[in-house]
Amino acid sequence: MPNAAKIRARVGVLGASGYTGAELLRLLIHHQGVEIALLTAERRAGQHMSQVFPQFSPYSLPKLLAIDSVDWKKAALDLAFCALPHATTQRVIKALLASAPGTKVVDLSADFRLADPAAYARWYGHEHHAPELQKEAVYGLSEIYRSSIKSARLVANPGCYTTCAELALIPLLRAKAIDPDEIVIDAKSGMTGAGRAAKEEMLFSEVSEGFHAYGVGRHRHMAELDQEFSRAAGRMVIVSFTPHLVPMNRGIFSTIYVRGLNTSAEGLHTILCKSYAAEPFVHVLPFGEMPHTRHVRGSNMIFIGLANDRVEARAIICAALDNLTKGASGQAVQNMNLMLGFPETLGLEQVALFP
Numbered sequence: 245m246p247n248a249a250k251i252r253a254r255v256g257v258l259g260a261s262g263y264t265g266a267e268l269l270r271l272l273i274h275h276q277g278v279e280i281a282l283l284t285a286e287r288r289a290g291q292h293m294s295q296v297f298p299q300f301s302p303y304s305l306p307k308l309l310a311i312d313s314v315d316w317k318k319a320a321l322d323l324a325f326c327a328l329p330h331a332t333t334q335r336v337i338k339a340l341l342a343s344a345p346g347t348k349v350v351d352l353s354a355d356f357r358l359a360d361p362a363a364y365a366r367w368y369g370h371e372h373h374a375p376e377l378q379k380e381a382v383y384g385l386s387e388i389y390r391s392s393i394k395s396a397r398l399v400a401n402p403g404c405y406t407t408c409a410e411l412a413l414i415p416l417l418r419a420k421a422i423d424p425d426e427i428v429i430d431a432k433s434g435m436t437g438a439g440r441a442a443k444e445e446m447l448f449s450e451v452s453e454g455f456h457a458y459g460v461g462r463h464r465h466m467a468e469l470d471q472e473f474s475r476a477a478g479r480m481v482i483v484s485f486t487p488h489l490v491p492m493n494r495g496i497f498s499t500i501y502v503r504g505l506n507t508s509a510e511g512l513h514t515i516l517c518k519s520y521a522a523e524p525f526v527h528v529l530p531f532g533e534m535p536h537t538r539h540v541r542g543s544n545m546i547f548i549g550l551a552n553d554r555v556e557a558r559a560i561i562c563a564a565l566d567n568l569t570k571g572a573s574g575q576a577v578q579n580m581n582l583m584l585g586f587p588e589t590l591g592l593e594q595v596a597l598f599p
């Protein structure tokens with residue numbers, strides 16, 4: 245780690261006026277290893293963060309610039325967080341790395357998560373604009389790919405739903421303890437998962453006092469889950485996954501049904517406990533206890549609970565995380581810490597905000 249008092253890494257947040265951008269700033273403002281050197285926005289370009297998010301008014305931060313006005317070489321960033329919408333991202337990162345090849349990037353969008361160009365084109369409806377970077381990108385599930393992340397230039401931060409289900413299941417698939425064809429993920433997200441831009445279906449009156457599924461049978465996070473579960477199982481996995489929108493601000497809660505166990509439910513619990521014993525951000529609850537989204541809100545933690553499902557060879561796993569923290573910006577800072585050689589937990593040790 246560089247001497248924090250003297251050498252601070254210059255970081256930029258592209259898309260600072262969005263929800264994950266604001267969450268990045270919340271975490272980076274007091275991070276001892278970095279200097280916030282550049283912030284960008286689109287509609288809010290030219291404004292100060294305090295005008296976009298008043299919670300930042302006590303802090304001195306750079307003005308929000310339009311991305312097109314940035315000279316990447318002059319910006320001299322050690323690392324850029326890219327918190328932009330899907331598809332815009334690949335063009336921006338391609339231009340950034342062409343002018344400043346030494347800058348490291350943590351991308352929060354889905355643009356570089358799929359390794360297979362054909363799978364990308366199938367799920368996103370167009371060819372990738374930077375296929376050479378797609379090949380280079382390392383999937384940024386910190387606990388699973390830590391050693392590759394440390395030496396990566398471009399890290400594709402995983403999705404919020406996918407982080408939640410992958411951390412719960414990858415050790416079990418690797419251990420061949422569950423049947424990969426019998427996984428059912430019933431997932432719920434808070435509304436900040438959809439970003440800050442105004443959308444009719446996200447109005448209070450459309451979302452409050454109710455609860456619904458969306459993207460049924462076609463949500464793009466399925467592609468990412470299939471990719472990572474196939475890697476872990478060593479053969480193709482096609483998962484059942486349905487997301488739901490619940491009227492709360494932050495949180496992902498996944499109820500996961502697993503069958504065809506090669507061990508007892510307690511045996512699965514032991515595998516998870518052993519896999520994550522040394523992990524600062526993965527907390528496996530005592531057998532039979534279940535997580536709550538309110539107990540991880542604003543923290544970089546995922547809580548995982550596991551219980552019997554009445555008959556042999558079946559179990560139920562519940563996992564909860566904050567979509568903006570462990571599901572996005574917290575994991576992005578964790579990845580930055582790995583890439584820049586800081587202690588992995590630096591700036592990320594907040595306890596959840598409850599009550």
Ligand SMILES: NC(=O)c1ccc[n+]([C@@H]2O[C@H](COP(=O)([O-])OP(=O)(O)OC[C@H]3O[C@@H](n4cnc5c(N)ncnc54)[C@H](OP(=O)(O)O)[C@@H]3O)[C@@H](O)[C@H]2O)c1
Binds near residue numbers: 260261353437
């Ligand atoms: N929200 C989550 O829980 C979550 C979790 C994991 C991953 N992600 C991913 O992270 C990325 C950011 O998500 P978010 O929720 O923070 O979205 P958001 O709230 O909608 O913010 C998007 C940001 O991108 C800027 N922007 C929009 N269009 C642009 C363009 N054409 N050129 C340059 N900048 C542009 C916006 O600027 P203005 O506001 O000034 O227009 C804003 O700063 C997305 O790819 C999303 O899928 C989100």
